[in-house]
Amino acid sequence: MEEDLKTSAKGKILSIRDLPTLPRVLDEVSRLVQNPNTTIEAIAKVISRDQVLSAKVLKMVNSPVYGFPGRISSIQHSLVLLGFNVIRGVIISTSVFDIMAKAMEGLWEHSIGCALATGLIARKAGLKDPEEYSVCGLLHDLGKVVAAVQLPDLHKAVGETVRSQDLRWLEAEKAVLGFGHDRINSWLAEHWHLPPNIKEAMGSHHFPERAQLYPLHAAAVHVGDFVVRVFEYGSGGDDQAVPLNPQALKTLNISLSDLDSVLDGFAEDLSEVSGVNFMPEDGPASSGAAAG
Amino acid sequence: MQKIPLTLAQPGMKLAKAITKANGMAIVGSGVELTEALIDRLDGMGIDKIFVVGDAVSASQNPSERALRLDHLFRRLGDDAYMVKVKAHLREYFTIKAAADAAVAAQDKG
Numbered sequence: 510m511e512e513d514l515k516t517s518a519k520g521k522i523l524s525i526r527d528l529p530t531l532p533r534v535l536d537e538v539s540r541l542v543q544n545p546n547t548t549i550e551a552i553a554k555v556i557s558r559d560q561v562l563s564a565k566v567l568k569m570v571n572s573p574v575y576g577f578p579g580r581i582s583s584i585q586h587s588l589v590l591l592g593f594n595v596i597r598g599v600i601i602s603t604s605v606f607d608i609m610a611k612a613m614e615g616l617w618e619h620s621i622g623c624a625l626a627t628g629l630i631a632r633k634a635g636l637k638d639p640e641e642y643s644v645c646g647l648l649h650d651l652g653k654v655v656a657a658v659q660l661p662d663l664h665k666a667v668g669e670t671v672r673s674q675d676l677r678w679l680e681a682e683k684a685v686l687g688f689g690h691d692r693i694n695s696w697l698a699e700h701w702h703l704p705p706n707i708k709e710a711m712g713s714h715h716f717p718e719r720a721q722l723y724p725l726h727a728a729a730v731h732v733g734d735f736v737v738r739v740f741e742y743g744s745g746g747d748d749q750a751v752p753l754n755p756q757a758l759k760t761l762n763i764s765l766s767d768l769d770s771v772l773d774g775f776a777e778d779l780s781e782v783s784g785v786n787f788m789p790e791d792g793p794a795s796s797g798a799a800a801g
Numbered sequence: 802m803q804k805i806p807l808t809l810a811q812p813g814m815k816l817a818k819a820i821t822k823a824n825g826m827a828i829v830g831s832g833v834e835l836t837e838a839l840i841d842r843l844d845g846m847g848i849d850k851i852f853v854v855g856d857a858v859s860a861s862q863n864p865s866e867r868a869l870r871l872d873h874l875f876r877r878l879g880d881d882a883y884m885v886k887v888k889a890h891l892r893e894y895f896t897i898k899a900a901a902d903a904a905v906a907a908q909d910k911g
Contacts, residue, residue, distance in 0.1 A: 740867065748873070748874065749876070750875050753887055769894055772894060776862045777804050778804065780804065780809065780862070781804060784806055784808065
């Protein structure tokens with residue numbers, strides 16, 4: 510019986526393909542990438558055809574989250590600097606921005622804050638390609654958005670359970686659905702053919718010790734989620750700290766005191782990051798004017 | 802102190818750091834209060850980020866408020882010895898930050 514609910518819920522969630530917001534460009538680009546003879550120019554050309562999308566991607570990659578503020582002026586340049594996997598993650602996140610902002614208040618802020626914190630942690634730990642870690646942080650709660658859209662009644666019940674029983678969102682998901690957004694994340698990553706490091710970070714950010722291939726990615730997002738919750742920037746659906754797994758810091762080879770400079774950097778960059786959104790009234794040419 | 806984009810600057814905010822050109826030449830000194838005219842002038846010079854005193858833009862960054870919120874955020878983690886330690890570390894971090902901010906503010910007044 511329980512298994513039935515899970516199967517039907519999974520089917521419903523994966524019909525995300527029906528959602529109009531994921532741009533066709535993404536499929537086209539994914540196909541191009543599979544051909545080893547495809548050039549970066551060709552990929553950039555496909556993305557650049559969608560001007561609104563291109564403007565969003567450039568706004569995102571020029572935010573302090575990625576550490577190249579104000580210097581990336583073309584899609585081609587962004588592909589060279591950040592790589593296709595990061596740009597793909599950015600396209601997915603900017604594409605779901607509208608439904609994310611509507612489905613769960615504060616989740617966009619929580620996600621972009623987590624991206625910022627995760628990138629700072631990756632840099633602190635001296636990891637290669639910190640942008641790949643940032644994008645894992647950006648996508649870590651995508652499962653919550655998709656559940657909200659595909660299973661609106663159950664999503665509402667999860668929210669009510671959070672409030673009435675003072676649970677964290679993940680605990681309430683398990684109580685109501687029998688599984689959490691971490692599972693949904695894995696299904697989605699599989700379904701969208703996301704690279705394995707992003708997939709594992711999305712699926713294991715609550716239990717980084719379960720990550721088998723990319724423990725560093727899972728651990729960095731785990732700590733990033735903890736940091737953004739300490740600052741209460743945005744909301745992942747509840748107002749509690751998440752239990753920090755001491756093993757995650759060990760995996761990253763950083764101490765609790767090393768987190769201090771991550772907190773410093775987070776506080777410093779936060780207001781700038783808070784200007785990164787894609788509200789319709791905020792035209793693609795304007796530079797991050799946040800309301801109020 | 803907070804780094805903000807110039808688009809969020811308001812008259813009355815006070816600079817926490819001097820504004821310099823890319824070549825290092827100082828344009829406006831630290832401690833100067835922003836005016837509408839000054840913001841326009843900075844905009845004209847292509848300055849897009851400034852450091853201001855305090856946390857005018859986001860409460861998430863106010864360290865004394867962060868220290869006060871820790872008990873609420875960690876309310877269900879009191880039985881976890883490691884999390885008790887983490888919380889104590891954060892409290893110390895935010896308390897020191899808040900004291901440093903207060904010292905800067907006092908200096909500005911004096």
